[in-house]
Amino acid sequence: MEIRKILNNNVVVSNNEADQEIVVMGRGLAFKKKVGEEVDTSKIEKTFVLEKQGTADKLGQLLRDTPAVYLDISSKIMDYAQSLLPYKLDEYLYVALTDHLSFAISRHEQGIELKNQLLWEIRKYYKQEFQVALRALDIIKEETGITLGEDEAASIALHLVNSQLSSDNMASAVQVTEMVNNILNIVKYHFKMELDEDSVNYERFLTHLRFFAVRFVRKEKLEDSVDDFLFDQIRQKYEDAFEATRKVALYLERNYEWLISRDEQVYLTVHIHRVSQRQQIS
Structure with a gap:
């Protein structure tokens, strides 16, 4: 196994036996090594097969500014998540999660705590990902002695959810994109009106x-967990x-045979109200 880039x-x-580009990790793996020399396979601790072009370059950019401890943490989280x-x-996800953790811990050390406005939704709708988070x-x-709150767990869970969409299930990603775009057009x-795509409410809605x-x-x-009183109040x-x-519900029923729950109708209504009302006011 030859070193192609350090x-x-x-x-x-490097490249594996199937000639796939891979990133291999291990303590001191490249110490005093040069491109073209053989990898000491006894030192390899982690191997990542890079199916996407450019992932190695992005990882390299990240590594220049990120302490190794965050790479280890991300690796452990991914191993646990995948199990x-x-x-x-x-x-x-390995690159995105490492970058996210580095930034989150840095913010914490500076005393900056950001609230995740979608914490409740993530905890409710993505229970598996939230438990992993x-x-x-x-x-x-x-690994660090730092205690982060559930708002940060929600952000990590969101990375896991997004990873599913950007994986090899391209048909699902396309379907999600089409559904989201069509719902936005309906609204x-x-x-x-055109919606302000730079606004916080638009980002939350999206x-x-x-x-x-x-x-x-x-x-x-x-x-459904919404009672009749709350449903009627929102309506x-x-x-x-x-x-x-x-x-939106009619569009989903006709095109996907999906009857959305009253919970979803309530949440959609609140988000639609926010994104449209703030737009009208401004």
Whole structure:
């Protein structure tokens, strides 16, 4: 196994027997080594097959500014996640997760704590990913002594969810994209307005729609927990937004034979109200 590129003393790029580009990791793996020399396979601790062009370069850029401890933490989290989750994790998750953890821990050390506005939704809709993320917090504490909160667990869980969409299941990713785009168009047409794509409310709405579409792809059924009083309150208070939700529900029923729950109708209505109302006010 020949060294094709040295990313740092512990990480090199090579090719496996199938001539696939791989990143191999191990303590001191590249110490005093040069491109073209043989990899000491006895030192290899981790191997990543790089199916996407450019992943090695992105990993190299990341490694130049990221302490090795974050790479180890990400590796442990991914190993744990892959042992529990029923789908393949995209290889780029390793890069994205390492970068995220480095930034999150740096923020924590500076006393900057960011709230995840989707914590409740992530905890409810993505229970498996959230449980993995809670274990990730334990791993972070074990390795660094730093305790991060559930808001950070929600962010890690979101990386896991996104990894599923960017993996080899391209048909699902396309379906999610089409569904989200069509729902956005229904809302825009209903209110006869363009939405501010730079606003926080738009970003929240987009994230909710993506979660929403992923649940359909994964054939997850959500049991109703909204009582009649709250449902009627939302329907009456946000009448225009609820009408837009009704149109979305009709589109999903006709095109996907998906009858969305009352919970979903409530959440969609609230998000639609926020994104449209703030737009109108501004």
